[in-house]
Amino acid sequence: MKIKQKKLLIIIGGGISAYKTLDLIRKLKKSSFEIKTVLTKSGRQFVTPLSLVSLSGNKVYENLFDKENEAEIDHISLSRWADLILVVPATANLISKLSQGKAEDLATTIMLASNKDIILVPAMNVRMWSHKATQENCKKLITYGFKFLGPTEGLMACGEFGKGKMLSINKIYQEIKNYFYKKDIVKNKKFEALVTTGPTREYLDPVRYISNESSGKQGYEIAIALKRLGVKTTLIAGPSNIDNEKGLKIIKVKTSDDMFAAVKKTLPVDVAVCTAAVADFKPVVFQKNKIKKNNFKEQLVLQNTVDILNYLGKNNRHRPKLVVGFSAETKNILYNSKNKLKNKNIDWIVANDVSKKDIGFNKEYNEVSIIETNGKILKIKKNTKKFIASVLAEKIINNLLSNDKNIN
Numbered sequence: 001m002k003i004k005q006k007k008l009l010i011i012i013g014g015g016i017s018a019y020k021t022l023d024l025i026r027k028l029k030k031s032s033f034e035i036k037t038v039l040t041k042s043g044r045q046f047v048t049p050l051s052l053v054s055l056s057g058n059k060v061y062e063n064l065f066d067k068e069n070e071a072e073i074d075h076i077s078l079s080r081w082a083d084l085i086l087v088v089p090a091t092a093n094l095i096s097k098l099s100q101g102k103a104e105d106l107a108t109t110i111m112l113a114s115n116k117d118i119i120l121v122p123a124m125n126v127r128m129w130s131h132k133a134t135q136e137n138c139k140k141l142i143t144y145g146f147k148f149l150g151p152t153e154g155l156m157a158c159g160e161f162g163k164g165k166m167l168s169i170n171k172i173y174q175e176i177k178n179y180f181y182k183k184d185i186v187k188n189k190k191f192e193a194l195v196t197t198g199p200t201r202e203y204l205d206p207v208r209y210i211s212n213e214s215s216g217k218q219g220y221e222i223a224i225a226l227k228r229l230g231v232k233t234t235l236i237a238g239p240s241n242i243d244n245e246k247g248l249k250i251i252k253v254k255t256s257d258d259m260f261a262a263v264k265k266t267l268p269v270d271v272a273v274c275t276a277a278v279a280d281f282k283p284v285v286f287q288k289n290k291i292k293k294n295n296f297k298e299q300l301v302l303q304n305t306v307d308i309l310n311y312l313g314k315n316n317r318h319r320p321k322l323v324v325g326f327s328a329e330t331k332n333i334l335y336n337s338k339n340k341l342k343n344k345n346i347d348w349i350v351a352n353d354v355s356k357k358d359i360g361f362n363k364e365y366n367e368v369s370i371i372e373t374n375g376k377i378l379k380i381k382k383n384t385k386k387f388i389a390s391v392l393a394e395k396i397i398n399n400l401l402s403n404d405k406n407i408n
Contacts, residue, residue, distance in 0.1 A: 007084075011088075012040060019046055123164070151165055185401065186400075200255055201254050213361040226273075231270075283303070337369070351371060
């Protein structure tokens with residue numbers, strides 16, 4: 001398995017397993033990884049800077065304020081330099097600090113300032129790992145986008161047996177290689193995706209329109225997640241307050257007709273994810289002047305808007321390999337969503353209950369069920385939209401790769 005040279009920043013925490021990082025660095029260097037290390041104050045009790053310099057071939061970073069290199073802002077430059085940040089071992093104390101958003105040393109400051117994936121490799125006593133505080137901290141970090149490798153069960157240095165033992169170096173090494181190998185494959189395959197998001201506005205007259213409370217947040221997070229996994233992604237967004245993201249093409253639209261035109265122009269793509277809450281109705285005739293109250297019934301005649309998801313599911317000429325729809329329901333969630341999945345001839349549908357006040361429209365959290373045509377259902381309990389986006393994006397990539405016959 002060959003991968004192009006990657007830059008890996010390894011943060012070494014203060015646990016007995018820290019000495020094993022030396023073997024990990026040796027193996028990674030043999031596979032042409034460029035390694036830089038950050039040694040925490042506690043980590044220094046188990047590993048010497050000289051050992052790290054000798055194996056990595058690079059300076060060891062320890063202090064937030066470096067008198068020898070005051071012009072360089074290490075916590076920014078290192079987080080931008082790396083393709084991936086690996087924390088090994090990730091101790092209970094370090095996990096706790098990260099979950100609280102602390103930035104009290106170089107290691108925690110780098111991670112708070114990072115725009116890269118961060119993988120934590122936990123290692124601690126079985127009681128520390130199973131403690132409710134540690135488990136809650138890990139859950140919180142997962143919602144922030146952190147990834148975990150391990151721990152596993154085994155005999156620990158303290159003599160106790162249970163879950164909390166760090167994964168073997170060979171396993172960590174293989175997981176890191178797989179992480180980059182998968183990203184390289186996706187990038188080389190040049191997969192393309194379109195994501196629709198936000199509401200649409202169907203104008204009745206110059207001052208009134210039909211719309212809904214969709215914020216566009218879920219679709220935005222999905223587009224970013226796909227882009228970061230190496231997919232060339234176009235986000236078609238209805239009126240919403242979304243930020244620009246480097247490397248993400250954003251097409252802003254207002255009406256359902258605008259969105260439909262943008263979708264057709266973006267085709268063909270490998271995957272389409274339709275999260276947009278497209279208005280179901282629009283006026284038969286747009287009134288150039290403001291409709292007066294006494295003429296409202298006569299002048300306001302509605303018709304159905306174009307069904308974009310239905311078009312994508314049934315358009316044989318440019319139908320994406322994978323079509324994913326969203327189903328915003330208030331009752332009979334699974335039943336209605338399954339019918340939508342079948343009737344629109346799509347591959348997956350993501351069902352969510354928009355009647356709940358703490359999730360869905362204009363909220364940071366969501367709770368969904370991903371339903372496939374084969375009957376499989378993946379339920380994701382209440383979590384951040386960013387987390388749900390990462391799960392869906394990974395699932396999409398796995399589907400595209402498993403169905404691609406040209407992968408060597």
